[in-house]
Amino acid sequence: MTSAAPSASRDGSAAACSPSTPTPRSTSRRRSAGRSSRVWAASTGWLRSRRTPSSRRCSWPGPRSRREGDLYATPVPSLEPIAGLGPIDIAPAYEVVVAYLRRGIHLGEFPPGCKLPSERDLAEQLGVSRATLREALRELKGAGYVDIRRGPGGGVFVRQRTMSGAELRTWFAEQGTEMDAVFEFRAVVEPLAARRAAARADTVLIAELSALNERMATTTEVGAFRQADLRFHLRIAEAAGADLVRHAVEEARAALFLPFQPLDLDQMRERTVPEHERIVQGLKDADAAAAATAMEQHVRGTAHALASGSRRG
Structure with a gap:
């Protein structure tokens, strides 16, 4: 009824x-x-x-009785349903947990090899039941994101995948178009962030970026390197002073998840650290053009290095 x-x-x-x-x-x-x-x-x-x-509140006049001087004296025609509207698809709780943890892995918050909190602690932190968390972890394991180890010293560990040369070439052949689109997006948004940050950079920002780059220059762990690199780029996006710019950079980084390490740590360090130094110098000099140019060259250089690494594999 x-x-x-x-x-x-x-x-x-x-x-x-x-x-x-x-x-x-x-x-x-x-x-x-x-x-x-x-x-x-x-x-x-x-x-x-x-x-x-x-x-x-959204106002809708609705039909009213006729009355002299009434703004709504003319009957309002019936509203038609909005094209494209339909039932809202509410995801099950375990899918929300999967998306949250997968995003953390993509962004390097849970680097390869790290152990997630215990089942009880993680369920409490996320505000879900342990049964919901177990279902989410099974999904992540099936997708190759985590390993679940039983017994003493066990737990849930983020996987570090390795690929043969043939597997690497196949992966890039399947994902190459999407990766190109993400890098092209980054090549537009991140130079804009650097340009805006150059006008707002202070000694605190410069010191923080320099410390992150120094960590990348000295660490022996790929996970730590990736975390510092991610934080370097997000910190510049935050300094741009525009939430949409920061969000765009974060989403692009989350979309650009590699389930493997195409270059060894020394190769990444040799290329990335000097390029980051040029970006920092542009910010330090308040030279918006130099900072933006250095950032664009860095992003495009990263895309080229990944593509070259896949061909060499």
Whole structure:
């Protein structure tokens, strides 16, 4: 049975939003209805009232009785359902956990080889049941993101995958187009972030970036190198002073997940550290053009190095 929410008229009568006969309302209830937003229910074709905070209220005039001088004297035509709207797909809890942990792995927050917190602690931190967490971990294991080890010293570990030359070439052949698009996006957004950051850089930012680059120059762990590299780029995006720019850089980095290490650590260090130094120097000199150019060259150089590494494999 479908009910319709009436809209109160100025002369005290109520005009229905649907063909059904409206139920009379008291004055107080009419006021309450006036404070409610009108939400289109696409599944039924009628308007229903849903109370929302006034700051987020959406106004819809609704049909009203004819009255001289009434702004709404002309009947309002029926609203049509918005094209493309449909039922909202609410993901199961375990899928939300999978997405959260996968994103952390992509962004290097959980580097290869690291051990995740215990099942009890992780479930508590995420606010889910242990059964939900177990289902999420099984999904991640099946996708090759983690290993689950039992017994003493066991736990959930982020996988460090290795690939043969043939596997490497196959992976790049399948993912190359998407990677090209992500790097092209980075080559546009990250130089913009560097340009904006150059006008805002202070001694604290320069010191932090220099420390991150020094960590990359000295670490012997690939995971630590990746974490420092990620933080270097995100810190510049944050310094740009625009949330959308920071978010765009973060999303691009999350999308650019490599399930393997195509270059060895020394190769990465030899190329990345000097390029980062040029970016930092541009920021330090408040030279927006130099910082942006150095960043673009770095991003495009990274794309070229990855592609070359796949061909050599």
